[in-house]
Amino acid sequence: MADWHIGVIGGSGLYEPGALEDAQEIAVNSAFGEPSGPVTTGQLGGVKFTFIARHGAGHKRAPSEVNFRANIDVLKRCGVTDVLAISAIGSLKEEFAPGDFVAVDQLIDRTVGRERSFFGEGIVAHVPLADPVCPRLTELACKAAKKAGAKVHKGGIYVAIEGPQFSTRAESHLYRNWGADVIGMTAMPEARLAREAELPYALMGMVTDYDCWRDETADVDVTDILKVMAENSNKARTMLEALVAQLPKKREASPIDTILDYAIITPREAWDISAVTKLDAVAGRLIDMFPHRGS
Numbered sequence: 001m002a003d004w005h006i007g008v009i010g011g012s013g014l015y016e017p018g019a020l021e022d023a024q025e026i027a028v029n030s031a032f033g034e035p036s037g038p039v040t041t042g043q044l045g046g047v048k049f050t051f052i053a054r055h056g057a058g059h060k061r062a063p064s065e066v067n068f069r070a071n072i073d074v075l076k077r078c079g080v081t082d083v084l085a086i087s088a089i090g091s092l093k094e095e096f097a098p099g100d101f102v103a104v105d106q107l108i109d110r111t112v113g114r115e116r117s118f119f120g121e122g123i124v125a126h127v128p129l130a131d132p133v134c135p136r137l138t139e140l141a142c143k144a145a146k147k148a149g150a151k152v153h154k155g156g157i158y159v160a161i162e163g164p165q166f167s168t169r170a171e172s173h174l175y176r177n178w179g180a181d182v183i184g185m186t187a188m189p190e191a192r193l194a195r196e197a198e199l200p201y202a203l204m205g206m207v208t209d210y211d212c213w214r215d216e217t218a219d220v221d222v223t224d225i226l227k228v229m230a231e232n233s234n235k236a237r238t239m240l241e242a243l244v245a246q247l248p249k250k251r252e253a254s255p256i257d258t259i260l261d262y263a264i265i266t267p268r269e270a271w272d273i274s275a276v277t278k279l280d281a282v283a284g285r286l287i288d289m290f291p292h293r294g295s
């Protein structure tokens with residue numbers, strides 16, 4: 001049984017992990033290009049912990065410019081076992097008010113043109129994604145967020161748009177009609193890639209606005225979003241402390257840890273050597289000729 005190593009992806013307004021023990025900022029290279037920046041790695045409450053800011057220091061990467069593959073690859077290379085993503089989200093539902101937290105459990109992908117797989121080019125995999133988030137980590141994150149004083153909604157359908165513009169009013173109504181509960185620009189392909197990298201992934205969204213469907217409120221705008229985020233980022237950090245404080249002592253295996261066992265369709269003898277080399281972290285468990293993974 002592996003020990004827990006929590007990886008956190010901080011979204012808009014959350015560019016620092018808070019106080020870590022033995023904190024070190026390290027630049028980790030990825031064969032998939034430039035990650036959003038260096039990671040901060042250390043311990044939180046005695047648990048291994050690694051943080052990356054999704055949009056980079058100073059929020060310089062737009063959602064379409066985030067190299068999601070490199071970010072996930074880098075977390076995997078650091079030895080992360082589970083990923084908690086934190087995001088600013090718009091609400092498409094009356095009950096999800098600004099300031100509330102939503103533990104997302106389903107995703108609709110409306111992004112276009114982003115690299116969405118580690119596989120292809122000589123080694124093909126089809127991982128299941130019916131339930132794109134890890135129920136165990138989501139449950140732990142919900143309890144932690146409540147401990148941090150947040151109003152938490154368990155379950156919500158997130159529609160991921162390409163951005164960077166917010167939605168038109170017609171789109172906002174359309175997504176509501178589809179049954180989506182919240183909206184953002186980053187959970188896809190992040191969740192897809194975490195699954196391919198055999199990393200259980202949970203997404204805690206912090207509601208910052210009502211997008212533009214609601215007559216009673218002003219249309220979404222970044223200044224208002226940042227104001228709500230500023231009020232909530234401490235709560236997010238407290239949630240992280242509460243999360244590590246209540247982790248079970250030993251991390252039981254998750255089915256996601258070995259999802260590639262049933263997903264790679266290309267027979268091993270046909271694997272393309274250069275594709276396999278790039279996958280030395282993501283699929284390192286299966287690539288016994290590449291003893292890898294500095295942890």
Ligand SMILES: CSC[C@H]1O[C@H](OP(=O)(O)O)[C@H](O)[C@@H]1O
Nearest residue numbers: 011012054063087088184185186
């Ligand atoms: C600052 S408003 C739009 C921006 O905020 C969200 O980012 P993240 O998911 O990284 O917290 C949203 O997806 C957009 O990228």
Ligand SMILES: Nc1ncnc2[nH]cnc12
Nearest residue numbers: 088089090183184185211
């Ligand atoms: N209304 C919204 N649309 C897309 N992404 C968001 N992130 C925060 N609020 C958002």
